[in-house]
Amino acid sequence: MARSNSLLYLDGVSVSFDGFKALNELSLTIAPGEMRAIIGPNGAGKTTMMDVITGKTRPDTGEVYFNGTVDLTGEDEVSIAELGVGRKFQKPTVFESHTVWDNLELALKAPRGPFNTLFHVITGGERKRIDDLLDLIRLGEKRGELAANLSHGQKQWLEIGMLLAQDPKLLLVDEPAAGMTDAETAETAELLKDIANDHSVVVVEHDMVFVRSLSVKVTVLHEGSVLAEGSLDHVSADERVVEVYLGR
Amino acid sequence: MMSSFLFRAMDARAGIFLGIMAAVIILIPAGNLLVPPGSPFHVPTYAVTLMGKYLTYALLALAVDLVWGYCGILSLGHAAFFALGGYAMGMYLMRQIGTRGVYGDPILPDFMVFLNWNELPWYWYGFDMFWFAALMVLLVPGALAFVFGWFAFRSRVTGVYLSIITQALTYALLLAFFRNDMGFGGNNGLTDFKDILGFDIQSDRTRAGLFAASGIALVLSFLLCRAITRSKLGKVLVAVRDAESRTRFLGYRVEHYKLFVWTLSAMMAGVAGALYVPQVGIINPGEFEPANSIEVVIWVAVGGRGTLVGAMFGAVLVNFGKTWFTAALPDVWLFALGALFVIVTLCLPKGIVGTIGSGWNALRQRKASADYEAGSDEPPASPPQSAGSQSRSSQDTSAKTAEPQPAE
Numbered sequence: 338m339a340r341s342n343s344l345l346y347l348d349g350v351s352v353s354f355d356g357f358k359a360l361n362e363l364s365l366t367i368a369p370g371e372m373r374a375i376i377g378p379n380g381a382g383k384t385t386m387m388d389v390i391t392g393k394t395r396p397d398t399g400e401v402y403f404n405g406t407v408d409l410t411g412e413d414e415v416s417i418a419e420l421g422v423g424r425k426f427q428k429p430t431v432f433e434s435h436t437v438w439d440n441l442e443l444a445l446k447a448p449r450g451p452f453n454t455l456f457h458v459i460t461g462g463e464r465k466r467i468d469d470l471l472d473l474i475r476l477g478e479k480r481g482e483l484a485a486n487l488s489h490g491q492k493q494w495l496e497i498g499m500l501l502a503q504d505p506k507l508l509l510v511d512e513p514a515a516g517m518t519d520a521e522t523a524e525t526a527e528l529l530k531d532i533a534n535d536h537s538v539v540v541v542e543h544d545m546v547f548v549r550s551l552s553v554k555v556t557v558l559h560e561g562s563v564l565a566e567g568s569l570d571h572v573s574a575d576e577r578v579v580e581v582y583l584g585r
Numbered sequence: 586m587m588s589s590f591l592f593r594a595m596d597a598r599a600g601i602f603l604g605i606m607a608a609v610i611i612l613i614p615a616g617n618l619l620v621p622p623g624s625p626f627h628v629p630t631y632a633v634t635l636m637g638k639y640l641t642y643a644l645l646a647l648a649v650d651l652v653w654g655y656c657g658i659l660s661l662g663h664a665a666f667f668a669l670g671g672y673a674m675g676m677y678l679m680r681q682i683g684t685r686g687v688y689g690d691p692i693l694p695d696f697m698v699f700l701n702w703n704e705l706p707w708y709w710y711g712f713d714m715f716w717f718a719a720l721m722v723l724l725v726p727g728a729l730a731f732v733f734g735w736f737a738f739r740s741r742v743t744g745v746y747l748s749i750i751t752q753a754l755t756y757a758l759l760l761a762f763f764r765n766d767m768g769f770g771g772n773n774g775l776t777d778f779k780d781i782l783g784f785d786i787q788s789d790r791t792r793a794g795l796f797a798a799s800g801i802a803l804v805l806s807f808l809l810c811r812a813i814t815r816s817k818l819g820k821v822l823v824a825v826r827d828a829e830s831r832t833r834f835l836g837y838r839v840e841h842y843k844l845f846v847w848t849l850s851a852m853m854a855g856v857a858g859a860l861y862v863p864q865v866g867i868i869n870p871g872e873f874e875p876a877n878s879i880e881v882v883i884w885v886a887v888g889g890r891g892t893l894v895g896a897m898f899g900a901v902l903v904n905f906g907k908t909w910f911t912a913a914l915p916d917v918w919l920f921a922l923g924a925l926f927v928i929v930t931l932c933l934p935k936g937i938v939g940t941i942g943s944g945w946n947a948l949r950q951r952k953a954s955a956d957y958e959a960g961s962d963e964p965p966a967s968p969p970q971s972a973g974s975q976s977r978s979s980q981d982t983s984a985k986t987a988e989p990q991p992a993e
Contacts, residue, residue, distance in 0.1 A: 391834060418836035430831045432824045439820050449836050451845045454818040458589050503835065 341405045344369045344507055344537050345390065350399030351561075352385055359385040360396070361561035367507070372533035374548045374569075375541045377558035378581060383541045384427060386558070387509050391424050392417040403507070419449070423505035427512045427541075429492035433485035437476050437495060440484050441467045444499035466502070473528070474498035489516040493525070501532065508538045514547045526550040545569075594812040602894055603804065609636075610800035614793035630789050635908065637796035637864045639901045644803045644857035646884045646900035647893060648850040651810050653882070654891030655819060656846050657826030659744075661878045662751030663854050665758050666726035668872035670855025672762075673725055675775035675868040676709060677718035678786070682779050695777070696770045706768045715782055722859040723852045730851030731844065738840035738847070743829065752875050759873035774869025781863050792864070799860045803897065806853050810893055813846070822846060823891075883922065887929045889936025898938055 340346045345367040352360040360382045367373055377383055388394035389401060392414040401409040403420055412420070432440050445463055447453070471477040474494040479487065484495060493513055500508055513529065514522040526547055532538060533553075542548050548555060549569055557564045557572050559581045565572045572578050613636060616628035645667050652658040679694045688698040692705055711717040733754060737747055765771035784791040813819055824832045825839050833839050862868045881900075888899020903925070910918040933940045 393830075414830075414833040415836055415838050418834055424834050426831070430828050432827055432831070434823055434827055435820060442817070443820055443824055443832075444835055449838065451818055451821075451842050454821055455813065455816050456590055457817040459817075499835070 340366075340402055342369075343367065343405055344371070344403070345539075346400070346402040346405065347386075347390075348400045350386075350389060350396045350401060352382075352389060352394055352396050358561050360389065363399070363558075363562050365556060365563060367537055367539060370537055372529070372538040372551065372553045373540070374551055374553055374555045375539060375558060376543070376545075376548060376555060377564075380560075381558040382561040383558055384511060385561075387424060387511055387541065390417075390509060391422060415449075418503070418505075421504075421506035422509065423500040423503045423507070424509045425493075425496045425500050425511055425513065427515065429489065429496050431484040431487075431492050431495050431499070434483065436481050436483055437471070437487070438467060438480045440495060440499055441470055441502050444502035446502065446504045470498045470502055473501070473531075490518065490521045493517065494528075497525075497528065497532075506537060508532065508536055510538060510540045512542055513540065514542060514544050522547050523550065590812055590816065593815045594808045598894070599808070599811055602807065606800055606804050610797050610804075614797055617789060617793050630792055633789075633792050633796050634864050637792070637799045638861060639904050640796070640799035640803050641857045641861040641864070642881075642884070642904050643897035643900040644799070644806055644860070645854050645881055646888070646896040647803070647806055647810060648853035648857065649881050650885050650890055650893055650896035651813070651853070652846055652850045653885060654893075654896065655814050655826065656822045656843060657829075658843060658847060659748045659882070660751045660850075661748045661875065661882065662753075662755040663850070663881055664875075664877035665751075665755035665873055666730060666851040666854035667858035667861070667877075668755075668758070668762075668868065668870075669726045669729065670722045670858030671862040671868040671872060672769060672775070672858075673712075673718055673721040673855070674859035674862045675778075676712040676721075676769075677715060678778040678781060678863060679775050680709070680713040681781065682777065685779055686777070694770070694775070696765075696773065697768070700765060702768075709768070719859075722855050726851040726855035726858075727848050730848045734844045734847040738843045741840075752878065755873050755878055756875050759870050759875075762870035762873060770869070772870065774867060774871075775862075776867040776869075778863065778866060786863055786866070795860065795864050799864070802856055802860060806856070807893060807897070810853075813849075814893065818842070818845075880922075883926050885936075887925060887936055889939030889942070892936065892938045892942065895936050895938030899936065902937075 340348075343366045345365070347363055347365045350360050350363045351358065363382065363386060365386075375383055375386075385394060389396050390409065392409065392412055396410055403409050403417075403422065407420060409417055409420075418424075432443065435443070442459065442463070445466065447457070447463070468477075471480055474497060476487075476491060476495060476498070479491070484492065487495060493516070497510070497513065500510070510529065513525050517525060522544065529538060529540060529551065540548075540551065552569075554567065555569050555572050556566045557575075557578050559577075564581065565575045565578050613628055613633060616626055617630060617633045620627045622629075645663060648666075649660060649663050652660055682694065684691050686695040686698075688695050690698050693702060697705070712721070733751075737750065742750065761767055762769055762774075763772055769775065778786050780786050781791065781795075784794070814822070821832065821837055821842055824835075824837075825842055829839055858868075858872070880903075884900040884903045885896045886899070887903055888897065889895030903922070906921065906925075907918060910921055929936065935943060
């Protein structure tokens with residue numbers, strides 16, 4: 338796919354840490370509205386790829402474009418978030434000394450300057466949006482609870498809710514099912530499929546059952562570059578993939 | 586917009602504090618000026634001044650609590666802003682002496698005549714006017730904090746490294762102000778003040794007035810801090826304190842938020858210094874001593890960081906202890922201070938007010954649960970979680986307390 342009609346476009350991206358090549362000539366394109374699953378063994382470069390897209394790590398070489406025109410390598414985390422890239426971390430990171438409600442209020446799309454927030458008065462529309470999100474992530478009962486008191490799975494959901502509150506164009510979701518029960522994992526897959534109806538989503542996951550339930554195009558990373566791409570059945574049939582990952 | 590911002594500062598807890606402060610501001614000067622000496626209710630002038638000094642310390646502690654308790658910036662250099670505000674006020678008071686100095690020079694302060702200076706340095710211009718000095722009390726600490734914060738926060742200096750450079754900042758200023766060439770009186774500093782705004786600085790009425798001014802400044806600053814910490818900006822600050830990089834990924838420019846509270850806090854410290862100097866009658870480079878800044882952090886930790894009221898309470902409590910110990914058992918004071926800090930850190934990590942506050946909440950919650958079990962319709966606010974019911978992960982962190990994290 339050409340750069341001009343892509344949402345996210347990575348071409349020849351390399352990152353090395355002290356000689357170790359975390360990403361090696363990685364090229365990847367996400368179309369607007371697409372949902373993509375990214376799998377790969379530990380150390381394949383999945384999280385580093387997220388870091389490059391969100392501005393946490395600068396690539397040594399290669400191009401990263403958002404919306405076909407915006408060069409992400411020249412932007413920092415804040416401007417990339419403002420452009421509409423939201424990220425959920427591998428380890429759920431919510432604001433533990435805030436309530437569930439406050440976590441969502443902080444994430445809600447609104448002007449982000451200090452003086453905007455200093456004089457901010459919550460509107461009815463914002464309340465409704467937070468209520469809707471609370472229903473969606475099934476934490477309505479816990480709205481007044483400190484995020485620190487949530488279970489691991491609930492924190493994962495809260496973070497997905499915060500991601501949605503930002504209303505990004507592209508969601509990067511790192512291991513959403515980690516530490517969840519089987520039932521929760523299935524629910525999370527449903528939730529992500531819902532979200533994918535009106536957002537572009539990139540999901541990084543280890544859990545093959547989870548990836549299968551998403552039934553989307555899969556990219557297999559290995560040693561910092563793309564090993565195979567296609568439907569899960571297609572990549573599972575690939576001998577190299579079986580060798581490095583599925584066969585173990 | 587503005588009214589809702591200020592309205593946010595008020596609730597029952599703030600009301601209790603305001604009530605106490607109103608009583609203090611009225612009763613102590615009244616006890617000094619209206620009650621005749623000899624009456625058991627008479628407040629001696631030295632006590633008014635001493636308590637006025639405590640109030641300025643409380644204001645300094647409030648400033649430190651705003652940046653440390655809410656934004657996680659552990660400043661070990663806030664005494665620098667306090668002293669700069671004090672120097673700005675001291676310069677005004679020096680210019681008020683006029684011909685009443687030892688050398689009788691109408692323009693030059695005594696120490697400049699002594700150094701054989703012929704004219705006033707340019708940076709002393711304007712300090713004969715109170716409004717200018719008052720402006721400088723805010724602007725000089727504010728500008729220094731802004732420039733310092735601009736570079737430090739942009740370069741993402743955090744945690745212990747930031748604490749160390751704040752300490753270096755106050756030490757550098759200490760050395761600079763010790764030099765006679767700086768034009769701030771060198772080692773001796775500025776002293777021998779005569780009057781302020783035309784009132785004799787030694788008189789009982791001026792002392793009572795300064796006490797009341799300190800109390801009012803403290804109340805206004807408290808309301809400002811409370812309005813800020815209860816706004817959405819305050820929530821962002823706590824988010825920065827607990828998970829700085831997460832806040833960045835949400836799209837908040839963390840450095841702007843830090844710069845805002847940091848500068849504001851420095852200005853509050855400057856006001857505290859400006860009220861301190863006329864009450865103690867001297868300002869010298871000793872106020873920049875790094876140990877002073879560390880002591881402020883101890884006050885806040887003892888009272889409870891991130892509580893505002895606790896910081897002020899801690900400042901008054903520790904300084905009261907200091908006054909008592911240095912009179913009764915002068916050798917023991919530093920050991921007592923050290924022991925207090927160790928005990929509070931080990932046994933009351935939330936400080937005195939923080940511990941009382943969370944104890945109160947726990948009690949209320951237990952009562953709510955008990956009512957629920959007794960058959961009330963209202964479900965308790967937070968049903969106890971059965972461990973592991975929600976998660977098969979061993980890295981469940983639900984038991985972790987949501988307390989201010991140590992500065993890395």
